Amino acid sequence: ILPAKSVGRRVIAMGLALLVGLVAAATLLSCFGRFAWPLDLLSFTRQHLFLASILLSVAAIVARCRRWAIVAAAAAVANGLMLLPTIGGGMAPAVAAMPSQALRVVTLNVLVDNHHSRHVVSFLRASGADVIAMQEVSSWWADKLTLLSDIYPYVAPAQGAGDSAIVVLSRFPIVAMERLRPPPDSVVGDLDWPIRVLIAVGDLKVAIYAVHPPTPRSLQQWAARNNQIEWLGPVSRQLDGDRPRVMLGDFNTPPWSYLFTDLTAAARLHDAGGAFRQPTRQPMLAAPYLAW
Secondary structure, eight states: OOOHHHHHHHHHHHHHHHHHHHHHHHHHHHTTTTHHHHHHHHTTTTTHHHHHHHHHHHHHHHHHHHHHHHHHHHHHHHHHHSSOOOOOOOOOTTTEEEEOOEEEEEEEEEEEEEOOOOOOOOOHHHHSSSEEEEEEOOOHHHHHGGTTTTTOEEEEEETOOTTEEEEEEEEEEEEEEEEOOOOOOSSGGGGGOOOOEEEEEETEEEEEEEEEEOOSSHHHHHHHHHHHHHHHHHHHHHHHHTTEEEEEOOOOSSSHHHHHHHHHHHHTTTOOSSSOOOSSSSSSSSEEESSS
């Protein structure tokens, strides 16, 4: 018969081995989201995997389970590296530099069922943003946003919004606006269509792409989101490759995902998220690097 202390240590060691194995497996599998919907969903838990790996590494050290401490530490390093900003980015969050001034932008998914308009309006008024892209704006929300018309007199689309639509508010004149038409296999409904606006910042025309691909709640929506993001990059470069561009919105993919990497490469944009990547599925924005 083994002493109770020895049995307890074995149980702890077995528990640590199971948990570390699960976290390590999830970390590895999440790197293959390109090939399967469930594996892609795992990538949304990157921060959780990072924190869990650190805690398990400490627990394994305390329990004197050296092997599992090393495995957990390796998983923490792998997840931590993916949370770091991309090399060559380094812009301050939501700010893109131009020769004469900075253009400050904010993107916000208000959530169509959210009715806390007072807090949202107060936040946006205090943000100091020049351009705001909002997603899931219902007709109710469009009415509430008129409270910002004194500082954001330019709105696209001009007629407001239908339920779950994209709306852009701007301090600068909007000189052109169009609703882009994605391929049929990249949308779930008409309101998934991104919009493109041109704003006049002095003598400079800046293209703003406000996007909200489908949320990958099903295999069909996952495929539609992937197709739309893959389509957005080449289209934005084709339409505005010779002018400053900003793409922002609720991308429904984390900034460390393969899709976001593919998008920035295809569009020739750079992740302007800045420091340690945020625990959100909407990267702050993608802006041209040294293009302005």
